[in-house]
Amino acid sequence: MSNIHEKTDVILIGAGVMSATLGTLLKELAPKWEIKVFEKLDKPGEESSNEWNNAGTGHAALCELNYTSEKADGSIDISKAIKINEQFQLSRQFWSYLVESNLIGNPQDFIMPIPHMSMVQGEKDVAFLKKRFEALSNNPLFQGMEYSEDPEKLKEWIPLIMEGRTSNEPIAATKIDSGTDVNFGALTRMLFDYLKSQNVEINYRHSVEDIKRTSDGLWKVKVRNIGNGNIEYHIAKFVFIGGGGGSLPLLQKTGIPESKHIGGFPVSGLFMVCNNPEVVEKHHAKVYGKAKVGAPPMSVPHLDTRYIDNKKSLLFGPFAGFSPKFLKTGSNLDLLSSVKPNNVITMLAAGVKEMALTKYLIQQVMLSNEKRMEELREFIPNAKSEDWSIVVAGQRVQVIKDTEAGKGTLQFGTEVISAADGSVAALLGASPGASTAVHVMLEVLQKCFPQQMKQWEPKIKEMIPSYGMSLVENPEFFNEIHTSTAETLGLIEKEHAVVEKELVFN
Numbered sequence: 001m002s003n004i005h006e007k008t009d010v011i012l013i014g015a016g017v018m019s020a021t022l023g024t025l026l027k028e029l030a031p032k033w034e035i036k037v038f039e040k041l042d043k044p045g046e047e048s049s050n051e052w053n054n055a056g057t058g059h060a061a062l063c064e065l066n067y068t069s070e071k072a073d074g075s076i077d078i079s080k081a082i083k084i085n086e087q088f089q090l091s092r093q094f095w096s097y098l099v100e101s102n103l104i105g106n107p108q109d110f111i112m113p114i115p116h117m118s119m120v121q122g123e124k125d126v127a128f129l130k131k132r133f134e135a136l137s138n139n140p141l142f143q144g145m146e147y148s149e150d151p152e153k154l155k156e157w158i159p160l161i162m163e164g165r166t167s168n169e170p171i172a173a174t175k176i177d178s179g180t181d182v183n184f185g186a187l188t189r190m191l192f193d194y195l196k197s198q199n200v201e202i203n204y205r206h207s208v209e210d211i212k213r214t215s216d217g218l219w220k221v222k223v224r225n226i227g228n229g230n231i232e233y234h235i236a237k238f239v240f241i242g243g244g245g246g247s248l249p250l251l252q253k254t255g256i257p258e259s260k261h262i263g264g265f266p267v268s269g270l271f272m273v274c275n276n277p278e279v280v281e282k283h284h285a286k287v288y289g290k291a292k293v294g295a296p297p298m299s300v301p302h303l304d305t306r307y308i309d310n311k312k313s314l315l316f317g318p319f320a321g322f323s324p325k326f327l328k329t330g331s332n333l334d335l336l337s338s339v340k341p342n343n344v345i346t347m348l349a350a351g352v353k354e355m356a357l358t359k360y361l362i363q364q365v366m367l368s369n370e371k372r373m374e375e376l377r378e379f380i381p382n383a384k385s386e387d388w389s390i391v392v393a394g395q396r397v398q399v400i401k402d403t404e405a406g407k408g409t410l411q412f413g414t415e416v417i418s419a420a421d422g423s424v425a426a427l428l429g430a431s432p433g434a435s436t437a438v439h440v441m442l443e444v445l446q447k448c449f450p451q452q453m454k455q456w457e458p459k460i461k462e463m464i465p466s467y468g469m470s471l472v473e474n475p476e477f478f479n480e481i482h483t484s485t486a487e488t489l490g491l492i493e494k495e496h497a498v499v500e501k502e503l504v505f506n
């Protein structure tokens, strides 16, 4: 059975944090537009956006060492850190607007304050961290960052990591209290609740199978109703492909020239989760280390306090790995079916260039639990195997494309690919990821709705006051915004005993 439905203004494919953010922005900017969502799973935020499938770090470059590189002259390049911090400020402002306007509920259901720390060992890395600290702490966006090599101070900051440490190697850390833990799964669900209340038609258990342009320039989306097997066709003026790892195959189906010569490389992830509440209690920070030589940037090891299901947890990882699936719930044929005549050379070139990465991922897949414990013990020397178990995280599909650096270059960022006429856009890649969803979805609006942007600008500025301006160049405005969003989102670090007490009562 098949049936054709009436035309709608917007179709969002996928119910992850990206579609949730775009849908919410559009509802505020063009309330009369009709929006339909198709999601193949039975709930929102079940793939990468789910709280157990990502690390929940509000990426603001406060602790991630891969956002600050050392230049040939030995100085530290902080331009990427500034860019990511500014992007995160957009998310904070939009979320604050939603809370203040009562469009979503209690912010502590999705965001919690937690110190962000970087930690390194060995003379070379200690020297790097010190230089990084000097470069960042003079910048208005990173105010309040502290640095220490003093073991007594470090015992205060990270008792669990310092306990039982026998090595004489120098160790150093930075700490900044304005970091966050974000439950992107909860945020996605809250945004979808809001969209539902605004009469957005949300269709779960509906898998999008094809997207084709109609003769009058609209898009015909073929959808399979998983419940009854029926095929439906929906027509829209604008389609956003927010399928996470599943976006690339759908983008390829549109046939737009911009979808050619692009491939995807899936990287899977595992976290170790601590089951012992006494150990969990001893740690209160997100502590990022340095990536191992040859490791991709997204596999930087970190030990994280997380707030999930109103409970404090402790996770370590991620351990990267290889699986040919593009989604955690995907198929083993995903990678193979994404190879098309127009991207086969790009894919092969990447295969040749990225031998070191392939080797690294294979080694990671082969790691035994005891080997993983050894990596954990670099953070927690006294870690006991019986206190830790494994959780499988989400899939990240890294973009492969031809760039100035050559054919088949692996990209580690996110990319918005859109048709020249702005009628369809897809989001590929997964880093820095959900933290910068607002920035990325504003990019979708700019690319796809250039005619409406002028009219929308006052509302965008009401929601996101720093829209279109540089915060690093306006430090007073940054302070104002940082303080007001911290108040609205409840991010003023309370004594952590108080936070925990509140969690118990919730």
Ligand SMILES: Cc1cc2nc3c(=O)[nH]c(=O)nc-3n(C[C@H](O)[C@H](O)[C@H](O)COP(=O)(O)OP(=O)(O)OC[C@H]3O[C@@H](n4cnc5c(N)ncnc54)[C@H](O)[C@@H]3O)c2cc1C
Pocket: 013, 014, 015, 016, 017, 018, 019, 038, 039, 040, 041, 044, 045, 046, 047, 048, 049, 050, 053, 054, 055, 056, 057, 058, 059, 184, 206, 207, 208, 209, 242, 243, 244, 245, 246, 247, 250, 269, 318, 327, 393, 394, 395, 396, 427, 429, 430, 431, 432, 433, 434, 435, 436
């Ligand atoms: C291990 C790991 C750690 C991470 N850590 C962080 C972090 O600390 N901080 C951070 O900011 N980001 C992090 N990320 C990235 C972040 O999780 C993602 O960028 C973000 O969740 C992507 O959201 P999305 O909406 O694009 O995709 P998803 O959340 O994956 O949603 C896509 C949805 O589309 C649906 N879908 C796919 N294909 C179809 C189809 N054909 N028809 C219908 N529905 C379809 C899927 O079922 C899914 O629900 C991490 C990711 C991973 C994997």
